Amino acid sequence: MSIVAYIAVVGPGETAARDAIGDATEIGTLIARRGWITLTGGRRAGVMAAAAAGARAAGGLAIGLLPGNDRSDASPDLSAALSTGLGEARNAVLVTAADAVVACGINPGTVSEISLAVRANKPTVLVKPSPSAAEFLASIADGAPFQVVDTPAEALDWLVARMIAAHH
Amino acid sequence: MSIVAYIAVVGPGETAARDAIGDATEIGTLIARRGWITLTGGRRAGVMAAAAAGARAAGGLAIGLLPGNDRSDASPDLSAALSTGLGEARNAVLVTAADAVVACGINPGTVSEISLAVRANKPTVLVKPSPSAAEFLASIADGAPFQVVDTPAEALDWLVARMIAAHH
Amino acid sequence: MSIVAYIAVVGPGETAARDAIGDATEIGTLIARRGWITLTGGRRAGVMAAAAAGARAAGGLAIGLLPGNDRSDASPDLSAALSTGLGEARNAVLVTAADAVVACGINPGTVSEISLAVRANKPTVLVKPSPSAAEFLASIADGAPFQVVDTPAEALDWLVARMIAAHH
Amino acid sequence: MSIVAYIAVVGPGETAARDAIGDATEIGTLIARRGWITLTGGRRAGVMAAAAAGARAAGGLAIGLLPGNDRSDASPDLSAALSTGLGEARNAVLVTAADAVVACGINPGTVSEISLAVRANKPTVLVKPSPSAAEFLASIADGAPFQVVDTPAEALDWLVARMIAAHH
Numbered sequence: 001m002s003i004v005a006y007i008a009v010v011g012p013g014e015t016a017a018r019d020a021i022g023d024a025t026e027i028g029t030l031i032a033r034r035g036w037i038t039l040t041g042g043r044r045a046g047v048m049a050a051a052a053a054g055a056r057a058a059g060g061l062a063i064g065l066l067p068g069n070d071r072s073d074a075s076p077d078l079s080a081a082l083s084t085g086l087g088e089a090r091n092a093v094l095v096t097a098a099d100a101v102v103a104c105g106i107n108p109g110t111v112s113e114i115s116l117a118v119r120a121n122k123p124t125v126l127v128k129p130s131p132s133a134a135e136f137l138a139s140i141a142d143g144a145p146f147q148v149v150d151t152p153a154e155a156l157d158w159l160v161a162r163m164i165a166a167h168h
Numbered sequence: 169m170s171i172v173a174y175i176a177v178v179g180p181g182e183t184a185a186r187d188a189i190g191d192a193t194e195i196g197t198l199i200a201r202r203g204w205i206t207l208t209g210g211r212r213a214g215v216m217a218a219a220a221a222g223a224r225a226a227g228g229l230a231i232g233l234l235p236g237n238d239r240s241d242a243s244p245d246l247s248a249a250l251s252t253g254l255g256e257a258r259n260a261v262l263v264t265a266a267d268a269v270v271a272c273g274i275n276p277g278t279v280s281e282i283s284l285a286v287r288a289n290k291p292t293v294l295v296k297p298s299p300s301a302a303e304f305l306a307s308i309a310d311g312a313p314f315q316v317v318d319t320p321a322e323a324l325d326w327l328v329a330r331m332i333a334a335h336h
Numbered sequence: 337m338s339i340v341a342y343i344a345v346v347g348p349g350e351t352a353a354r355d356a357i358g359d360a361t362e363i364g365t366l367i368a369r370r371g372w373i374t375l376t377g378g379r380r381a382g383v384m385a386a387a388a389a390g391a392r393a394a395g396g397l398a399i400g401l402l403p404g405n406d407r408s409d410a411s412p413d414l415s416a417a418l419s420t421g422l423g424e425a426r427n428a429v430l431v432t433a434a435d436a437v438v439a440c441g442i443n444p445g446t447v448s449e450i451s452l453a454v455r456a457n458k459p460t461v462l463v464k465p466s467p468s469a470a471e472f473l474a475s476i477a478d479g480a481p482f483q484v485v486d487t488p489a490e491a492l493d494w495l496v497a498r499m500i501a502a503h504h
Numbered sequence: 505m506s507i508v509a510y511i512a513v514v515g516p517g518e519t520a521a522r523d524a525i526g527d528a529t530e531i532g533t534l535i536a537r538r539g540w541i542t543l544t545g546g547r548r549a550g551v552m553a554a555a556a557a558g559a560r561a562a563g564g565l566a567i568g569l570l571p572g573n574d575r576s577d578a579s580p581d582l583s584a585a586l587s588t589g590l591g592e593a594r595n596a597v598l599v600t601a602a603d604a605v606v607a608c609g610i611n612p613g614t615v616s617e618i619s620l621a622v623r624a625n626k627p628t629v630l631v632k633p634s635p636s637a638a639e640f641l642a643s644i645a646d647g648a649p650f651q652v653v654d655t656p657a658e659a660l661d662w663l664v665a666r667m668i669a670a671h672h
Contacts, residue, residue: 254425254428255428256432256452256455256456257422257425257428257432259428260422260423260425260427260428260448261425263424264423274476275476275478276451276452276454276455276477276478276480277451277452277455279447279448279476280428280448280451280452280455283445283448283451284424284427284444284448286444287424287443287445288424300468300471300475301472301475303468303472304468304469304471304472304473305472307466307469308442308443308444308447309444310443310444312444
């Protein structure tokens with residue numbers, strides 16, 4: 001039996017580090033190869049754009065949830081870009097729509113998504129966070145499934161195990 | 169040049185009339201044949217489910233925006249089902265994400281979507297509405313592009329003309 | 337025992353008719369005199385502004401839910417103006433926060449609020465609607481408590497009876 | 505000239521520490537004494553309930569934004585309790601409605617509010633955070649006005665200076 005999971009790939013936009021962009025691209029590809037769906041914040045920048053590009057390159061579905069009222073700043077690699085008109089409340093919708101969250105890099109928007117994910121008890125994995133981010137976010141995760149990894153492949157392996165566990 | 173348009177197909181769920189379900193199925197198919205994206209309220213019922221099934225039958229993309237926090241009541245024919253957790257506020261998101269709205273049948277939720285669509289000046293087409301619905305909703309449409317039609321094919325023809333006009 | 341009810345007073349903004357503005361002012365006053373709370377769409381225009389002014393004149397609480405991100409266009413008579421940043425999705429929040437809805441005049445935004453209210457089975461009263469609005473909106477109200485009245489006093493009498501009924 | 509500011513007081517609910525509850529009560533009182541408005545997450549628990557009680561004790565206005573569809577779990581000390589029906593997206597609305605945010609204690613929901621506040625460049629003050637919370641959240645605040653304090657009085661002094669600065 002195959003399980004379709006929806007994975008939100010979150011991280012900085014314009015200020016994303018090169019490393020985070022490379023990781024997000026690879027994660028989008030790995031999600032797509034499993035037949036899973038990539039969700040992003042939709043914009044044509046940084047981690048959001050990279051995850052969509054990675055998913056597309058592997059023939060997968062990538063759906064973006066934009067904060068604004070139109071698609072003018074949507075990533076061109078999305079299968080579908082949905083303008084929510086909700087502003088920053090779209091972060092909560094992105095997390096609600098996802099079964100799990102992967103973060104590549106950190107900024108305030110990313111932290112809001114990670115914290116809402118652990119609050120909702122959704123598996124949350126951080127790729128190469130700083131020591132202080134890893135320590136603090138682990139401390140608030142409490143009982144939620146939470147992991148820090150060094151590579152996209154480890155992130156996916158961990159998520160696959162969580163998704164399988166959730167269906168048993 | 170091809171334009172990708174996002175069309176929300178709205179209408180009753182469990183209480184949808186057989187006619188509305190047939191029309192929604194055909195509209196989903198026609199949207200898909202143009203390479204456009206079908207948006208629905210996501211649930212496995214009535215017009216929402218029919219539009220997704222029609223789109224899928226023609227190999228198109230159908231995306232549903234669910235009011236709740238999980239996908240338990242999602243239509244099985246959706247390409248992606250997004251739980252928004254927003255309750256009825258998801259109707260506003262559905263309209264914001266859409267370039268145009270087609271209504272097959274009427275209930276209070278549908279009326280909220282039609283009214284938000286005309287408020288946002290988005291092309292809105294009603295398939296076989298009752299005379300009182302047609303008269304009243306036309307009266308509030310004011311300057312917004314608004315049309316009443318008898319068949320799915322007419323709905324699509326009208327939408328195609330509107331979408332082309334919007335890009336010139 | 338006293339019951340505090342939250343009543344949303346909805347209607348057009350800049351395009352409100354003089355009659356609707358007068359009715360909304362009186363309704364705000366009548367809500368305040370009962371010790372109830374007036375909710376509005378928050379803007380400094382039309383029915384929203386009038387209901388807040390009426391509530392304030394009688395020493396009542398009036399709270400506005402604005403669509404935007406700041407209070408620059410808030411009615412000055414509100415006890416509190418809350419920027420939601422949700423755009424038109426704030427209409428759904430306004431209805432969810434209310435126990436009942438009174439409409440003075442009609443435009444698309446108002447119709448979205450009336451339809452969401454009857455969908456949520458909340459008492460909904462229209463003051464002096466046009467015959468076509470009254471007929472159509474009554475037709476979608478289905479089993480929801482729905483009334484058409486000629487005066488603000490009748491609107492309040494009907495709401496008081498509904499609120500008392502709801503607490504027995 | 506007097507400036508009315510809206511201050512969101514955020515922190516844990518059922519799991520709030522005694523200290524955080526005491527601080528939130530005092531902060532609600534200090535906000536009220538300035539004639540400002542206290543905003544909370546609305547529930548009858550922890551920091552939310554304490555801030556409302558403190559504001560009420562000083563005759564101030566306290567408004568709660570609840571995640572659910574009714575007021576059954578609202579704090580009894582609120583001037584008004586607004587059911588948003590938005591689930592966790594109400595955190596974003598709470599921050600948008602506020603001019604500044606004070607956090608007493610930390611949990612995932614609180615972190616989502618702090619991070620959205622610094623993202624929106626709103627003054628954000630943490631009362632007695634743990635060293636790791638203080639360090640990490642300061643690191644994401646970037647250019648946003650951000651402060652760590654030991655007492656409610658210091659929190660208010662800092663906020664007053666920020667609000668005055670914002671109006672000059």
